[in-house]
Amino acid sequence: MVGNDPFVGDVVTQLLDYPAKLRVDDTRYHGQAPVTTADLDALLRRVAQHDSSAFAEFYDATRSRVYGMVCRVLRDRGYSEETTQDVYLQVWRTAESYDPASGSALAWLLTLAHRRAVDRVRSEQAASQRDSRYGAATVERESDNVTDAVISGEDRRRVAACLNGLTDIQRECIELAYYQGMTYVQVSERLSANLATVKSRMRDGLRGLRNCLGVR
Amino acid sequence: MTQSYDDRPGGDLLELAVPYALHAVSDAERDQIESRLAAATLPVADAFYDEVRAVRETMAIISAASAEEPPADLRDRLLSVAAGDNVRTLPTGRSGGRRRMALLSAAAALAVGLSAVGIGLSLRPPAQQQSTAQQVFSASDVHTVFGAIPAGGTATVVFSRERDAGVLVMNDVPPPAPGTVYQMWLVSPGGATSAGTMDAEAVSPSTTAVLENIGGSTKLAFTVEPPGGSTKPTGTLIAELPLS
Numbered sequence: 001m002v003g004n005d006p007f008v009g010d011v012v013t014q015l016l017d018y019p020a021k022l023r024v025d026d027t028r029y030h031g032q033a034p035v036t037t038a039d040l041d042a043l044l045r046r047v048a049q050h051d052s053s054a055f056a057e058f059y060d061a062t063r064s065r066v067y068g069m070v071c072r073v074l075r076d077r078g079y080s081e082e083t084t085q086d087v088y089l090q091v092w093r094t095a096e097s098y099d100p101a102s103g104s105a106l107a108w109l110l111t112l113a114h115r116r117a118v119d120r121v122r123s124e125q126a127a128s129q130r131d132s133r134y135g136a137a138t139v140e141r142e143s144d145n146v147t148d149a150v151i152s153g154e155d156r157r158r159v160a161a162c163l164n165g166l167t168d169i170q171r172e173c174i175e176l177a178y179y180q181g182m183t184y185v186q187v188s189e190r191l192s193a194n195l196a197t198v199k200s201r202m203r204d205g206l207r208g209l210r211n212c213l214g215v216r
Numbered sequence: 217m218t219q220s221y222d223d224r225p226g227g228d229l230l231e232l233a234v235p236y237a238l239h240a241v242s243d244a245e246r247d248q249i250e251s252r253l254a255a256a257t258l259p260v261a262d263a264f265y266d267e268v269r270a271v272r273e274t275m276a277i278i279s280a281a282s283a284e285e286p287p288a289d290l291r292d293r294l295l296s297v298a299a300g301d302n303v304r305t306l307p308t309g310r311s312g313g314r315r316r317m318a319l320l321s322a323a324a325a326l327a328v329g330l331s332a333v334g335i336g337l338s339l340r341p342p343a344q345q346q347s348t349a350q351q352v353f354s355a356s357d358v359h360t361v362f363g364a365i366p367a368g369g370t371a372t373v374v375f376s377r378e379r380d381a382g383v384l385v386m387n388d389v390p391p392p393a394p395g396t397v398y399q400m401w402l403v404s405p406g407g408a409t410s411a412g413t414m415d416a417e418a419v420s421p422s423t424t425a426v427l428e429n430i431g432g433s434t435k436l437a438f439t440v441e442p443p444g445g446s447t448k449p450t451g452t453l454i455a456e457l458p459l460s
Contacts, residue, residue: 052299059291065276068284078353082372084286085294085362086387089370092298103269107276114275118239123422151280159281177240178275184235185242196231203234210274 040105048095059088062106064151066113072179073117074124083120087113114178121181162212170205173198229256233264237271297362297370348381348426355379363457365389365438373436373457375427382427382459384436389423391416392440399441400425401449402433403456411436413445434459 040061046054066087071080090112098108163171169191176187188198209215229252235241236249253261352358355376362372369389375382384400392398397415401408411427427436435458440451 052295055298056291056295059294063291064283064285065279067286067290068282069279071284072282081286081290082360082362082385085290085297086370088294089297089364103273104276106279107269107272110276110279111272115239151283155277155280156283159278163278163281174238177235177238182240183242183245184240187240199231199235202238202240203231206234206238206271206274209278210270213274213277215270215273215277 037104037106041100044091044095044098044105044108047091048098050092055088055092058091062109063088065106066109069110070113070117073114073121073181079120079124080117083116084113087116090116118181125181158213162209165212166205166208170201170208173201174205177202229253229260230264230267233267234271236264237268238275293360293362297364348379348428349383349424351379352376352381352383359459361457361459363455365455367454371436371438371455371457373427373459375430375459377430380428380430382430382436384423384425384427386414386419386423386425388421389419391419395443396440396451397443397445398454399439399445399449399451400427401437401439402427402430403435403437404431404433408437408449409433410445410447413441415443430459 040058043054043058043061047058063084067080067084070083070087071077074080074083087109091109098105102108166174172191173184173187176182176190177184182190184198184202185195187193187202188195191198193201229249232241232245232249236246241249253264256264352374355378357378358374358376360372360374362370364370365386367390370387371389372385372387373382374385389398392415394416397413398419399413400411402411409429412425414423414425435456437449437456438454439446439449440454441449442451
């Protein structure tokens with residue numbers, strides 16, 4: 001039943017909380033400026049040449065996005081660290097397969113990371129047959145680590161506002177699919193909704209976010 | 217209301233673009249979608265991939281909201297792995313034509329709660345493996361080492377001296393050449409002790425093994441050996457992970 005599951009919507013709700021916790025750890029970043037899409041694309045092309053300093057820069061510019069997303073999906077810090085490490089190792093090895101014509105470097109990276117996280121959560125779930133580890137576990141957000149200087153507060157506020165603009169059912173569909181690694185068929189079972197409804201809620205939600213964020 | 221795709225050519229396929237882009241389809245359905253795309257008309261395939269691209273760009277921007285700093289030591293570990301420092305590589309006799317596991321099969325299962333895979337020698341039955349793995353993970357002195365296997369894939373060992381045990385996870389490592397196995401060795405100043413073998417079937421796409429009695433060993437080494445393994449390392453050393 002929609003709304004009966006205490007975990008549904010958790011992640012997105014947490015995401016909406018962040019402005020209150022927003023702070024910048026200047027000591028760690030020494031005032032490093034936010035990195036632009038073009039910067040990341042250029043860095044990734046250098047990573048493809050096995051430029052290790054470009055790799056370190058690419059990691060620093062993106063690590064909190066990757067690790068944060070992976071943590072939302074895996075809900076286990078140990079698994080999330082391993083998966084994050086695997087993701088960047090894959091970046092190191094396969095950066096030359098990145099094609100700028102098919103999208104931004106950031107989207108390439110997050111897609112790769114999400115894929116690994118989802119594969120991992122599904123294999124863990126299959127192994128534990130949805131025992132309490134994944135049925136109930138949530139990872140408390142470490143408020144000290146919530147933010148970093150490479151993502152501007154403005155970007156975060158804009159994203160939160162757009163997430164806020166979704167309907168509850170759209171948010172639940174995206175939450176279950178993207179952050180809990182469910183297939184749309186599993187989402188329809190969880191929400192007792194038919195497949196066509198789930199697909200259109202997901203599509204509407206994404207379209208709303210896309211328009212709100214100005215993604216062409 | 218949403219505009220329906222159903223009255224357009226390929227409409228039912230296009231309805232799957234968002235679930236596909238969010239990795240919200242099963243592996244079987246993903247394969248099916250990709251076959252259908254390969255056979256679809258160009259406008260349908262273009263429309264599908266355009267929507268996939270837009271969804272992925274959108275979720276990339278959304279990641280700002282869930283951003284969280286990873287532990288600082290992850291950076292050091294990663295950079296040292298990438299630089300190739302963590303695994304000492306010796307030339308292997310094997311050349312070209314190695315069978316790389318598909319990158320798609322990617323992520324794998326770390327040990328907790330995972331049933332045992334078919335690995336020989338020192339491996340325990342599932343229940344035992346689970347408890348050893350849990351003991352290792354809950355140990356106060358748990359360490360993780362991670363390295364790239366030169367032939368492809370990665371090996372991670374999580375171990376505890378206190379529990380005298382470790383858990384090895386190998387991801388995307390190509391199987392040994394036909395007629396050979398990989399053998400793991402716990403290497404200490406006194407010599408090398410076998411920690412089990414893995415045949416081609418066991419190495420796919422991820423393998424988990426429990427390492428018992430790690431004692432004072434300083435490295436985990438991998439060699440290529442004849443089927444059934446050897447009592448001491450005889451074949452090519454393919455990788456070493458320092459247990460420190």
